Amino acid sequence: MAGKTARFLLGKLLRMLSLLLASCLLSFFLLSLSPIDPVEAYVGASVTVSEQQREEIAAHWGLDQPPVERFGLWLSSIAQGDFGTSLLYRRPVLDVIGERFLASLWLMGIAWIFSGLIGLGLGILAGRREGSLWDKGIRGFCLLLSSTPTFWVGMVLLLIFAVWLGWFPVGLSVPIGVLEQDVTLFDRLSHVILPALTLSLAGMAPVALHTREKLMDINRSDYMLYARARGEGEWTALRRHGLRNLALPAVTLQFASFAELFGGSVLAEQVFSYPGLGRAATEAGLNGDLPLLLGIVLFSTLFVFIGNSIADLLTFLIDPRIRRQKRGGV
Incomplete structure (x- = not known):
């Protein structure tokens, strides 16, 4: 073993x-x-x-x-732990990535949690009432979100809630002209809500649709029919016999969506001028900042790979059938 x-x-x-x-x-x-x-x-x-x-x-x-020689020198420097200096920021690449990633982590973390919770809730509501107006409305809403570009959603939210209503700031992560030590938690939350909501709307649709399909399969299963025949209520039967099967695709999708989350943050940060890692990647690409761009590529690839690995691990731990298959393979 x-x-x-x-x-x-x-x-x-x-x-x-x-x-x-x-x-x-x-x-x-x-x-x-x-x-x-x-x-x-x-x-x-x-x-x-x-x-x-x-x-x-x-x-x-x-x-x-020559390009080949430049790539070889960069690769040898990376092997020694030297990521180089950013041409755009005139600072070490690791310093820029560390500073920008903290801002993006704050944004992506909020969006990731809310997309999972809201997507799971909408999927349960739609799957429980299959064929109803709730089901048709939620499914249509999720399909519309899945086909809508993230930047367009961000622009609509920005126009409505920041420009017309004035409820939230237009952009950035902190108020202009305020020192870092004077920025309050309320200031950070007010600046992050709209970009986080943009990412949440983009990420919750696949979770909701997959949860809906899984719940409909569970409702038709033999063990759910047997539970209802014994007099258990619908929610009680779902809580006792279906939540584990329902949680597996949702959890797997959430951790496997790190690539979409990072890609969406690039567009959302551009729309809201949010100084995160996605915006730094865009600026590095548009200005030919090769050391910074390659450093961000390395970091984002590692970020996505870790998310997929966690998804595989959780699938192995949650689903006993996969564990039995692994033992059988051994």
Whole structure:
């Protein structure tokens, strides 16, 4: 059994390393084909520099080297723990990622919790009343959200609640002109509600739809029919016999949705000018900041891989059938 576990962990590690390498290689290749001039983005489009100064800047940042050599040097630096310096922020890449990730974690954490809870609740309500107006309304609403771009949802919420009603700030994560030590929890919450709501609406639709389908299957199962025949109420039978089967797809989807969550945060942060990791990735791509972009690619890939691994682990722990299959395989 110990050998089986070691092989499983080794396989996970090899898959993670190969995924990180492939993601960085693809990102480097695409950015190398970009028409963006990193030197011009570094000095600013309105600043005029001589050809000699351009060559000196390119040599300082290693931009005068062939792409293959540049990628090899970057890879060797990463192996030594050096992620380089951001051309855009003039700071170490790890410092920028750490600062921006804390802001994004605050945003994505709130959105992740609410999308799971609301999606599970809507899915139970729709599946319990199959064919009713509630079911049709919730299903139509979720299908509409699934086909709506995240940035468009954010723009609509911004227009209604920030511009027309004035209930929330238009953007940013803290009030303008306020020192960090003077920012209150209320200030942070008021700035994060709209982008978090945007991500929640985008993430709750798949959870609700899958929960609805699973609940309808559970209601038709033999053990639920037997429970009702014994006189158990619908909610009592669901709580005793169906919640575990109902929780499995919802929990798995929640942790497997880390990729959609991070991708949605990139768009939401752009709409609300929220200074998170997604906005930093956009700025790095638009300004040719290769060290920062590759660092964010590494970090986001690891973030998504961890979410998928947690989903696999929870599936193994919640579903006894998978555990029996694993033991049978051993």
